[in-house]
Amino acid sequence: MRVLKHIVAVWMTLVIIAGFLIPIPDIPILEQSARNLFLHVPMWMAMYAMFLAGLVYSIRFLNDGKLDHDTKAASLTQVGIVFGICGLLTGALWARFTWGTWWTFAEPKMNLSALTLLLFVSYFILRSAVDDPRKRAKLAAVYNVFAVTTVPFLLYVIPRQLPSLHPGADGNPAFSEVTAPELRLIFYPAVIGFIGLAVVLTNLSYRYRTLKNQQS
Amino acid sequence: MTDTLTTAYAEKWDGATESTNWFIQFMNSNDLSFVVLGVSLIIWFVLLGYLYSIDSKLNRLETIDKK
Numbered sequence: 225m226r227v228l229k230h231i232v233a234v235w236m237t238l239v240i241i242a243g244f245l246i247p248i249p250d251i252p253i254l255e256q257s258a259r260n261l262f263l264h265v266p267m268w269m270a271m272y273a274m275f276l277a278g279l280v281y282s283i284r285f286l287n288d289g290k291l292d293h294d295t296k297a298a299s300l301t302q303v304g305i306v307f308g309i310c311g312l313l314t315g316a317l318w319a320r321f322t323w324g325t326w327w328t329f330a331e332p333k334m335n336l337s338a339l340t341l342l343l344f345v346s347y348f349i350l351r352s353a354v355d356d357p358r359k360r361a362k363l364a365a366v367y368n369v370f371a372v373t374t375v376p377f378l379l380y381v382i383p384r385q386l387p388s389l390h391p392g393a394d395g396n397p398a399f400s401e402v403t404a405p406e407l408r409l410i411f412y413p414a415v416i417g418f419i420g421l422a423v424v425l426t427n428l429s430y431r432y433r434t435l436k437n438q439q440s
Numbered sequence: 441m442t443d444t445l446t447t448a449y450a451e452k453w454d455g456a457t458e459s460t461n462w463f464i465q466f467m468n469s470n471d472l473s474f475v476v477l478g479v480s481l482i483i484w485f486v487l488l489g490y491l492y493s494i495d496s497k498l499n500r501l502e503t504i505d506k507k
Contacts, residue, residue, distance in 0.1 A: 240480075244476070254472070255471040255472045256470070256471040256472050256473040256475075256476060257471075257472035257473075257475040257476055259476045260475065260476055260479050263476070263479045263480060263483060264479060267483065303490075306486060306487070306490045309486055310482065310483045310486045310487070313482045313486065314479040314482050314483060317475060317478050317479055317482060318475060318479060320467075321467050321468060321472055321475045322472070322475075421487075425487070425490065425491075428491075428494055429494060432494055432497055432498055432501070435498075435501055436497075436501060439501060439504065439505070
């Protein structure tokens with residue numbers, strides 16, 4: 225982690241600079257806002273990565289009952305929510321100036337991602353409702369397994385069946401067809417960079433939680 | 441009764457009037473470049489807020505520790 229944070233710092237600096245400077249093809253409606261691909265989409269990728277890692281630690285907790293795994297799962301999920309909030313807010317702003325509205329209930333991905341976040345907020349409400357650490361960890365782990373399992377359905381399967389303004393949905397070409405190759409040059413490093421940043425933030429949150437557990 | 445289940449009530453929602461205040465005009469200028477700035481700032485402030493919250497929680501732990 226000592227090394228990782230420095231790598232992330234340099235990597236993200238380069239990604240942000242390159243993301244603003246590379247010439248991009250002229251895409252109607254999106255115009256320069258196509259650069260948001262480097263910011264908005266990696267938010268969701270980072271969220272997926274954190275939730276998925278949280279699932280792994282929840283399962284590991286259920287396997288061996290080590291409270292440390294539960295602490296890791298909680299930290300990962302919390303950072304996942306932070307990135308999800310970033311994704312929602314940036315999406316709303318982007319939508320206003322390309323689709324013409326801050327929020328629309330006709331857009332399944334938008335609404336289902338908000339629903340997904342609510343599912344994970346419930347994870348923390350559940351945690352705060354139980355005082356006994358072992359009981360809390362067990363309940364939270366079981367709930368987390370349920371919550372993460374719904375994510376691919378809510379954010380991938382269902383939006384693909386419905387008409388949507390997002391790329392890859394019914395009536396819209398998929399990401400691979402609309403994305404100019406030069407955008408990918410920054411997009412994939414941005415995804416890696418933001419996931420790295422999420423890991424660094426998770427580490428902070430994990431260390432705080434560990435300290436707090438030791439004190440109480 | 442207008443059948444709003446099978447046909448659209450109207451082409452445009454009555455409440456929706458295209459606003460052209462300074463903010464909308466500013467964001468629409470320069471080929472939507474400022475939308476990218478806005479998105480960057482949103483991410484920056486959300487992450488900054490998260491860091492602040494961890495910082496304040498750590499401070500609380502430290503004050504309890506001293507007591």
